[in-house]
Amino acid sequence: MKIRFRELHQQPVEQKGEVALEGLEQESPDLLSLQPLQVEILAWKDRETYQVQGKQRTEGRFRCSRCLTPFSQGLEMDWFQAFSDEERVVREAEEEGEEIRLVQLDRPTDLTPYIREALLLGLPLAPVCRLDCRGLCPVCGVNLNHESCDCDTGRVDPRLAKLQEFFKDRG
Numbered sequence: 001m002k003i004r005f006r007e008l009h010q011q012p013v014e015q016k017g018e019v020a021l022e023g024l025e026q027e028s029p030d031l032l033s034l035q036p037l038q039v040e041i042l043a044w045k046d047r048e049t050y051q052v053q054g055k056q057r058t059e060g061r062f063r064c065s066r067c068l069t070p071f072s073q074g075l076e077m078d079w080f081q082a083f084s085d086e087e088r089v090v091r092e093a094e095e096e097g098e099e100i101r102l103v104q105l106d107r108p109t110d111l112t113p114y115i116r117e118a119l120l121l122g123l124p125l126a127p128v129c130r131l132d133c134r135g136l137c138p139v140c141g142v143n144l145n146h147e148s149c150d151c152d153t154g155r156v157d158p159r160l161a162k163l164q165e166f167f168k169d170r171g
């Protein structure tokens with residue numbers, strides 16, 4: 001998805017489109033596939049900067065990090081990025097710890113890197129098919145959501161016990 005910042009000199013721009021991202025599976029091993037993103041952009045000029053607000057949604061197919069079963073999950077994320085064609089503005093922002101991207105006005109700017117970055121930040125770190133997924137038995141490997149077994153799993157890892165308590169409280 002591309003935007004022409006020059007057009008913002010007249011008025012704010014709204015843009016909608018579909019963006020397909022590729023090669024994400026390498027960066028997120030639990031992600032099996034991803035639908036194209038439905039992206040909505042609102043962009044406007046503010047003094048020497050161009051402000052872009054993005055809203056995007058899609059659906060991903062993940063492998064549950066506990067029971068390894070594939071499942072689909074809707075994803076929605078917002079992002080924001082400021083741009084400027086003045087090096088001075090970019091430098092001054094940097095000194096104040098802000099990030100403004102330098103752009104050239106004589107050609108369209110590709111927003112795909114920002115869409116991709118927001119998506120990666122919005123992916124679940126440890127996707128679960130459902131909050132109370134019981135996972136696989138660490139001893140015999142059966143899926144404890146569907147089956148039970150007689151394995152001795154009494155010695156629960158203390159970190160795991162905390163997590164179990166956490167989900168019980170939310171219960």
Ligand SMILES: [Zn+2]
Pocket residue numbers: 064065066067068069128129130133134135
């Ligand atoms: Zn699961």
Ligand SMILES: [Zn+2]
Pocket residue numbers: 137138139140141142149150151
């Ligand atoms: Zn078992």
